[in-house]
Amino acid sequence: MARLFGTDGVRGLANSDLTVELALGLAQSAAVVLGQGRVADGRRASGRRPIAVVARDPRVSGEFISAAVSAGLASSGVDVFDAGVIPTPAAAFLVADFKADLGVMISASHNPAPDNGIKFFGQGGTKLPDEVEDRIEAALAAPSLAPTGVEVGRIRRFADAEDRYVVHLLSTLPNQLAGIHVVLDCAHGAASGVSPQVFTDAGAKVTVIGADPDGININDGVGSTHLDNLAAAVLAHGADIGIAHDGDADRCLAVDKEGNVVDGDQIMAILAVSMAERGVLHNRTLVATVMSNLGLRRAMAEHSIEMLETKVGDRYVLEALGEHGLSLGGEQSGHVIMTKFATTGDGILTGLHLVAEMARTEKTLAQLASVMTVYPQVLENVRGVDHHSLGTNTAIADAVAAVEEELGDTGRVLLRASGTEPMVRVMVEAEHHDVAQAMAERLALVVRSELGT
Secondary structure, eight states: OOOSOBTTBEEEEBTTTBOHHHHHHHHHHHHHHHOOSBOTTSOBSSSSOOEEEEEEOSOTHHHHHHHHHHHHHHTTTOEEEEEEEOOHHHHHHHHHHTTOSEEEEEOOTTSOTTEEEEEEEOGGGOBOOHHHHHHHHHHTTSOOOOOOGGGSOOEEEOTTHHHHHHHHHHHTOSSOOTTOEEEEEOTTTTHHHHHHHHHHHTTOEEEEESOOOOSSOTTSSOSTTOOHHHHHHHHHHTOSEEEEOOTTSOOOEEEETTSOEEOHHHHHHHHHHHHHHTTOSGGGEEEEETTSOHHHHHHHHHTTOEEEEEOSSHHHHHHHHHHHTOSEEEOTTSOEEETTTOSSOOHHHHHHHHHHHHHHHTOOHHHHHTTSOOOOEEEEEEESBOGGGGGGOHHHHHHHHHHHHHHGGGOEEEEEEOSSSSEEEEEEEOSSHHHHHHHHHHHHHHHHHHHBO
16 A cells, blocks of 8 residues: 655645545544643643644635644644644744644645645654654554543634744844845745745845735746746846745745746855855755755865755755754755754745845845856656666666766766656756757666666
């Protein structure tokens, strides 16, 4: 049986894969696993009921799913504070700030509106390790808690949830954003209320697009997966920078005043160099995944900054940051984690600090981004193959070695088996796109020939 939890919670087509019954059951299971202050006979060890923060993005299915989650928690003796529509990183922050026992975010991030998802946070607003998610899944088959009378949970509106988060974001800034004109694309998502407010409060001139959520337009041609409209708006308004969020605002991508995309790797390079200069980059080390661009590695080396690599996925970046006590990490996709201020990727926080660096240095985004040369990166997905045999096939290993020898120090090769389907991802970086394309296609042919079924 396939594992219910994916790389970032439980996701699926709302009311088909992700049903009311499943949402209710997951909430009841989470109450068993994450609810604190209980003893074996059901009495409270702490003298109070466990507390949960529940939040969602604005997609329409979030309304009934959040109702089911809140019902599951309250019926299990958990007091629920409903924060309404707020970003995922806001939900994580509020769990910590409110000293709650757990948090639930209902969102499918950058996925289209018909999808939705449920992710849980533990105490302190941290994402759950695999083994805890497995315990929640296993608890679906066990009897749920069924307190009665005064022991049932209450459901209350978390009235100042957004204000607490805004105050927190503003408190992190090293300087104001005065003099910078920012275009914000909120993806018709959870950032639509918070992001324009906080950038304005921080002193920036703000123009907003993609901030009219109606429950069904989230991520629809807007946001971090559709940057053309943002680039056009920056040019049309003569702005200094464009910031794009995804549906739940845990990502940040940018465009400069000429409309050129600045991706997560470039944003990390800018922040890492700034933090190193200011003495706040712990151990002068950045955490990034194996998919990050070769240019990021070279830029960090040029600035005497170590780079620690992880598997693809922000949860692995988070694990490495925690294990080594580091302060900055992220992914090319725009998940950037600043551990002094957040327990997860925060697109609004990232955008604020990126613009703050422009204001501090009085440099354009293009000038800041020039710290890193982006190498052409070609990705070929070879589908329908025996991906489990990738690591033991000598012919493929020999082909990779040959390409690496040809590239020398001017490029990089990465072959990676998919974790969810019979597919091998072939990635090649080189100084010139046509070289990377040719070598990626060459390796893809070898993979298909050797592993094809």
